[in-house]
Amino acid sequence: MLKSALQIPATFDESGVLLPDMPDFDLAQTLDCGQAFRWEEQMDGSFIGIAHKKRCRISREGDAVRLWGISRASFEQVWHPYFDLGRDYAALKRRFSSDPALARAVEYAPGIRVLRQEPWEALCSFIISQNNHVKRIKGIVSRFCELLGEPAEGGGFAFPSPEAVASCSPADLAPLRAGFRARYLVDAAQKVVSGQVDLEACCSLPLPEARAMLTRITGVGVKVADCALLYGCGRVECFPIDVWMRRVMELLYPDGLPDCARGYEGIAQQYLFHYARTTGLGTV
Known part of the structure; x- marks a missing residue:
């Protein structure tokens, strides 16, 4: 099993929470990829959404991600688990990339995270x-x-x-x-x-x-x-099959997903689903 990146560097001030180095978290790829439906992109590129009875505005600032108006307690109790910040996505992507098709899907949208909703x-x-x-x-x-x-x-x-x-x-x-x-x-x-x-x-x-x-x-x-x-x-071993994933499986994985996805089939699915839905399978 992969080790979790439990210690996410974060700074807290009156404006909220700043995560200074988040290369594996793209807001649009995560919040607008069909896994959650309460986030709306704003004119400035930030997103506003509501989860766990709390409203959040989140924005990208270079390599950093800022959660506006969020307290330390709210971040630790709600938003850290919601954005799956305790999981090492860099290690997961390295693992998935041992399969050529998954590697292309990961390269296409490397900032996807799987949200932990209610x-x-x-x-x-x-x-x-x-x-x-x-x-x-x-x-x-x-x-x-x-x-x-x-x-x-x-x-x-x-x-x-x-x-x-x-x-x-x-x-x-x-x-x-x-x-x-x-x-x-x-x-x-x-x-x-x-x-x-x-x-x-x-x-x-x-x-x-x-x-x-x-x-x-x-x-x-x-x-x-x-x-x-x-x-x-949070059952990341669960692998939903819709029309897009059925096409992916028929075309690429008629005998099932590769071993590198074992235990994390749901996360692998999110990369494959996003690639298939936005490119029509393209060159996967």
């Missing part, structure tokens, strides 16, 4: 993502938060709690314009609140058991379950 938010986001495109997903998620979310620290709205959604009917979610997905969101919330689905347990259960638990939810198949496990539960 399990409930990741589950709902990928329920909403079904048969949908990113712009529309973002719109539905935004309306969802405005309709049922509590005010977030720093402005905007937090992601709605399972309890808030469980008390609704699908008709109550009509303002989201989510179509058939409204029924799935309500069913997910009711099963989480009742304990039929234990999202915390999904973070540590054997992968087949965690997947089976999530697929108890109406409308949640293996792909949505795997996305929730990867992006919400």
Whole structure:
């Protein structure tokens, strides 16, 4: 197993947090690559988003990354794990680059990180993502938060709690314009609140058991379950297969991913997915 880069140099002042040397963290590649839907790029190239009931503005300054208005406690408790700053992505990329196709995908977008989102938010986001495109997903998620979310620290709205959604009917979610997905969101919330689905347990259960638990939810198949496990539960060994990844596997890996991806299949998938989606597979 790879060692984690647990000690991320950081300085704290009245403006927030400065990470002085972050070559393996590109904001657009990470925040606008289809893994999270609450980040918006600003005219100055910074991104504003909300996670864990907190609002954050993050920007790139040369080799450094700055998180504006963030306290030391908030950074350590929320944003350090959210941006997966305890993982050595440089070592991972060296490992992946032993495979020629993965090497090209890594070279194409070397600043990708896999976010550690709240399990409930990741589950709902990928329920909403079904048969949908990113712009529309973002719109539905935004309306969802405005309709049922509590005010977030720093402005905007937090992601709605399972309890808030469980008390609704699908008709109550009509303002989201989510179509058939409204029924799935309500069913997910009711099963989480009742304990039929234990999202915390999904973070540590054997992968087949965690997947089976999530697929108890109406409308949640293996792909949505795997996305929730990867992006919400930190299960980096989980490998979601959508139309793009199916093409990648058929074209490049008919016998499965190379050994260099073992244990980190979900992170390898993110590099391959981003390359395939933005280039149409190109020369991978």
